[in-house]
Each structure stands twice: as C-alpha cells, then as structure tokens.
Amino acid sequence: MVLPFKHEPFTDFTDEKNRREFEAALKKVEGELGKDYPIVINGKKIYTDDKLISINPGNSEQVIGSVSKAAIEHVDQAFESALEAFKTWRKIPAEARADILFRAAAIVRRRKHEFSAWLVYDAGKPWGQADGDTAEGIDFLEYYGRQMLEIAKGKPLNDRENEHNSYYYQPMGPGVTIPPWNFAFAIVCGTAVAPIVAGNPVLLKPSENTPVIAYKLVEVLEEAGLPKGVLNFVPGDPAEIGNYLVDHKETRFINFTGSRQTGTRVIERASIVREGQRHLKRVVAEMGGKDTIIVDNDADLDLAADAIVNSAFGFSGQKCSACSRAVIHKDVYDEVLEKAVALTKEITVGNPAEGNVYMGAVVNKKQFEKIKDYIEIGKKEGELVYGGETDDSKGYFVQPTIFKDVAPDARIMQEEIFGPVVAFTKAENFDELLEIANNTEYGLTGAVISNNREHLEQARYDFHVGNLYFNRGCTAAIVGYQPFGGFKMSGTDSKAGGPDYLQHFLEAKVVSETY
Incomplete structure (x- = not known):
C-alpha cells in the first residue's frame, strides 16, 4: 500500500543535535571534494580530458569536482542508448517505475544532510536553503511516483452496445532535460524523474555551474534500480551541445528551466522539423520572473x-x-x-x-x-x-x-x-x-x-x-x-509539482473495440 503524499519536513537548525549532524555532513563532504566525475551513457562511465570545473561560490579557490564534458558524439551515443532502453522501459508497469522513485526518495532521506552539504559546496546554499532544496527533491520523487499510479488508471469513457472504449496514456520516447543551477538538486531531480516515471528515457544536461550534485542524483537512481540507458548523464558546455540536444531528430520533448532568452530560443528551435523527424517536439519551459x-x-x-x-x-x-x-x-x-x-x-x-x-x-x-x-x-x-x-x-x-x-x-x-x-x-x-x-x-x-x-x-x-x-x-x-x-514570459505554466505535470510527457490514446 502506498501512503498518501506528505511533504518532507524541514530541519530545525536551532536544535543543537541537528546542527552537529549537519556540521558532520559538511566535514564528510569536504573530505570528498576535488574528485573526477564521468559522463554516463547506458550505465557506462566515460571520462574525457575536457572538464567542467565546479567551484565553491563562497571560496573561489576551492574546487568541488571536475566533471567530464560530453561532445556531439556522446549525445548521439546517448540517444542510441535511450532509444534502445525505451523499447522495454515503456512497457514496465507504472507500479514498478514508481517503486524506483520511492526507493530513491528513501535513499536521499537517509542521507539528507549529506546531499544538503553538497549543495552548500556546489551551489553555495546556506543551510536552510540547502535543506529545503533536498526536501523538495524528495517531495518530487514521492509525489510524481504517486501521480503516475493514478494516471496509469486512465480515464473513463462511455460505451455503446457491443462496444468498449478505453482512454489511457503512453510514454512519448527519449527527451532532454536542461535544469538550472539555483535548485541544483530539487529541479534537477523533478525535471528528470517526471518524464522517467512516465516511461521516457532522459538525456540530462546539468548546469555547468553545479554538475557534481546532479551526478549524485544519477548515482541514487542507479542504486534504486533504474535500468541502464533510461537516464543518460551528458554534462557539457551549452554552446557545444545545447542546440544539438534540442535540434536532434530523436528528441521528443525538452524540459527546460532557465532564462527567458534561452527558453524562447529553445521553443523556436524545437518548432523546426528536422530531417528524419516524425513527431512534433514538446517544450516545457520555466523562464524566470520579476x-x-x-x-x-x-x-x-x-x-x-x-x-x-x-x-x-x-x-x-x-x-x-x-x-x-x-x-x-x-x-x-x-x-x-x-x-x-x-x-x-x-x-x-x-x-x-x-x-x-x-x-x-x-x-x-x-x-x-x-x-x-x-x-x-x-x-x-x-x-x-x-x-x-x-x-x-x-x-x-x-x-x-x-x-x-x-x-x-x-x-x-x-x-x-x-x-x-x-x-x-x-x-x-x-x-x-x-x-x-x-x-x-x-x-x-x-x-x-x-x-x-x-x-x-x-x-x-x-x-x-x-x-x-x-x-x-x-x-x-x-x-x-x-x-x-x-x-x-515566465514560461509555459506547466505547474511542476502538480497533478497535470506528468501529462506533458505522455500521449493520450483511445482504443475502441467492437464485439
């Protein structure tokens, strides 16, 4: 039985015990700074000489980690992997896909302070803001898992004599997720796992400012049992691979959060039908505010x-x-x-x-x-x-x-x-x-x-x-x-964390059978 959704509580840092535990998590993460992190395609870790270097915003001399940069050929390999994974992932029951999100939420919850500590270093987040970021990521995992269980039931239709009609949702295919740096765990998590639990493989291009915490999400989902090829991690320079990810003929959707300038460019480029493309691309865009x-x-x-x-x-x-x-x-x-x-x-x-x-x-x-x-x-x-x-x-x-x-x-x-x-x-x-x-x-x-x-x-x-x-x-x-x-100009009003969000990554289908 899946319990009703309940928001992950925030940590009270006025409590001395919580303060000591968070300081211990900061110390643990400090001991892991400066490592190299790979591209991940079809479960295979790929290291390149060209790196994204993550720096602590509060100490510009402190390197948080070096992350291998994906090139065009890696994007092509990731799409091949995603297309192959889609053949089986799309048919995995919604309950099994949701269970992976629930297991991932449990993993992050057990290590909550550790993930928040990475946010302190990788994104420069103060303790309370980092804790809220991690809690929101847990919420996305729990909420979208439950939403998929509901959506999998389909919608009721009317039947006539000797006729049965069914209305259900099916996944679209591989897509691209391009999250921002400011909610470097929560939005990375939400924008990646929503299409995944809906049955779609994802190519995740994290922000070049905060790629290390994004890689930590990849590790969690792998530990939770996500099959190879369903999430492909392709960090890189937006100028080198950003347009190519959007333009690719196999891209079914683009889930983007960022500036108005970049978001409108994504929408414009996604509207162009490329050679070999047999579908219209969907864009989910959150583009800022005033x-x-x-x-x-x-x-x-x-x-x-x-x-x-x-x-x-x-x-x-x-x-x-x-x-x-x-x-x-x-x-x-x-x-x-x-x-x-x-x-x-x-x-x-x-x-x-x-x-x-x-x-x-x-x-x-x-x-x-x-x-x-x-x-x-x-x-x-x-x-x-x-x-x-x-x-x-x-x-x-x-x-x-x-x-x-x-x-x-x-x-x-x-x-x-x-x-x-x-x-x-x-x-x-x-x-x-x-x-x-x-x-x-x-x-x-x-x-x-x-x-x-x-x-x-x-x-x-x-x-x-x-x-x-x-x-x-x-x-x-x-x-x-x-x-x-x-x-x-704030975006497509796609309402992340809401009951309609997963439908952006699904296609509604009607099957009518006459007896």
Whole structure:
C-alpha cells in the first residue's frame, strides 16, 4: 500500500543535535571534494580530458569536482542508448517505475544532510536553503511516483452496445532535460524523474555551474534500480551541445528551466522539423520572473516587511520567484520601508561551508558582475537605502541591497536581476498597486499583503501571475501544495509539482473495440 503524499519536513537548525549532524555532513563532504566525475551513457562511465570545473561560490579557490564534458558524439551515443532502453522501459508497469522513485526518495532521506552539504559546496546554499532544496527533491520523487499510479488508471469513457472504449496514456520516447543551477538538486531531480516515471528515457544536461550534485542524483537512481540507458548523464558546455540536444531528430520533448532568452530560443528551435523527424517536439519551459509583493494600506506591516525581506534575500535572491519589486500603498510606504531595512540589517552574509549564515555568495563571477552593474543602474534610478557593497576577493559576495523611490518602468523594476536587490515604489490606491504589479513581461509569482477581503478577491483575478500568495512571501512553493509555473514570459505554466505535470510527457490514446 502506498501512503498518501506528505511533504518532507524541514530541519530545525536551532536544535543543537541537528546542527552537529549537519556540521558532520559538511566535514564528510569536504573530505570528498576535488574528485573526477564521468559522463554516463547506458550505465557506462566515460571520462574525457575536457572538464567542467565546479567551484565553491563562497571560496573561489576551492574546487568541488571536475566533471567530464560530453561532445556531439556522446549525445548521439546517448540517444542510441535511450532509444534502445525505451523499447522495454515503456512497457514496465507504472507500479514498478514508481517503486524506483520511492526507493530513491528513501535513499536521499537517509542521507539528507549529506546531499544538503553538497549543495552548500556546489551551489553555495546556506543551510536552510540547502535543506529545503533536498526536501523538495524528495517531495518530487514521492509525489510524481504517486501521480503516475493514478494516471496509469486512465480515464473513463462511455460505451455503446457491443462496444468498449478505453482512454489511457503512453510514454512519448527519449527527451532532454536542461535544469538550472539555483535548485541544483530539487529541479534537477523533478525535471528528470517526471518524464522517467512516465516511461521516457532522459538525456540530462546539468548546469555547468553545479554538475557534481546532479551526478549524485544519477548515482541514487542507479542504486534504486533504474535500468541502464533510461537516464543518460551528458554534462557539457551549452554552446557545444545545447542546440544539438534540442535540434536532434530523436528528441521528443525538452524540459527546460532557465532564462527567458534561452527558453524562447529553445521553443523556436524545437518548432523546426528536422530531417528524419516524425513527431512534433514538446517544450516545457520555466523562464524566470520579476516578482512583486504589494502592500495595502490596512496590511500587517511587520508581516509585510518580513515577507519582502525573506522573499528578496533568501538564497541571495537567486530564485525565479524572488521578490525584486515591493509596491507599497503611499500611506504605509515609509513605515514598511523602515521595517524592511531594520530586518535586512540583521542578515548575516558569509560562506555557508564555514557556518550557518543567512546569505551566501552568488553563484559565479559572471552573475557577480551582472548584479554589480544593476546596483550601479539602481543608484541612478532610485535612492540606495541599504547595502550595495560587493566583494569578490575570496568568493562572490553581494550585500542585500534596497533601493527606494524607483519609477515603475525603471530597469531595476523591469529586468530580472537574479540577485539580492529589491526596489521599492509607492502607489496611490489598490488599483494602482495592481497596475504596477502587472506592468512587466513576466507573470510567475506575486504576493498581496492586505486585510481587505474585497482587495484580495480583486487580486485573485486581476494579479496576472501563475502563483499568487495572500499574506505571505512570494517564494517557497511546496510540491503538491502550490504547483509551480507562470504566465506571460515566465514560461509555459506547466505547474511542476502538480497533478497535470506528468501529462506533458505522455500521449493520450483511445482504443475502441467492437464485439
């Protein structure tokens, strides 16, 4: 019997026992840094001279691991492996496929602190954020396994006399998963195992920034009993193999999470029918956001400030759901800003491998320079109230940064920064709060802090985002509780962690039999 889905609990690091256990996990992982990791095709480990080098964002001199880079010929080999594996994997009962996910979840749960420690080193995640990332990966394994058991039952149809009709779902074939670096275990896990449990082999190209933790998932699924060739691990340079993976005639689907620029290019390239291609490619794309918290004039202002600060600066703002726009009613603008600055002053910044800080470094030098540029833009577009300092002498550190009195159409109010920068602006009334909230090309997450039920109901229908939250922050969606995906240029609104997600990797089929 499979128990109902239950969200994996987070670790309380105020508990001394939990702190000691996590410190021990960090020490264990530290002793394993610097190893070489292979490409994996049809279960075979392949090492190449050309490597991706993973660096600790909080200590740019610390190598986390070296991962072999796949070339074009490896992609072709992986597709051959996937096509061969598909012949049998597609016919494996859904219960057996789901059991592999449940076993994988049990493995990760037993080693939860170890996986979170890898996230601390590989992605620079603070302890709580790393723990949440690992918990979300466990949730994806548990939830998608249960969803597949339901989907395997098919859907009821009507029958006529001497006729029986059945409606069921079948897998599509090999596809490509291209996850991001910011949820380096959770999203890697969810985007890979969803099509796999649906019966499709996957070619997984992890982010070049966080390939080591992605390889750890490959090891877990292998240990859980996933057959060879069902998951092929092809890390590499996006410029070298990214387009080829999307363009390949055997690619049935592309499961992508990343920037708007790359996502729209994937959609465009996937629409082209290549020589020998006999199917239309599906694209599942989550492409970022420019997320707003609006604060009404009768809101709980302490709650508002806390929601803004934690949504803006959790994991250094490196979430597509992060709050980078605070739109405040003029009557409470100064008070909310004052409270937010006071909370921000309490934020600790440092290398999470050395202690339980609130914020770590940003992921790499390129992002560091991009965020620095936006801070300089912000100084011209508004008034710097707090932060703005940067330091890359050892790691890529950016202090939490707040700007005030920024125009709604300013660049730092419109463009995705993906860093710890939030801009405040004021509005005359609730209609204007909503108007500003909707004035970007994105529509991923948003939040409304208000005690006015009429205004909340107005926002329910007029705030154009895929995930809308009332009286809380705009980050931290939970699998099975708040399925995640956005409108407009935020992607295809595919709702990861929701009841419809697996159907993106399945084809519905009707069989009608006359007696």
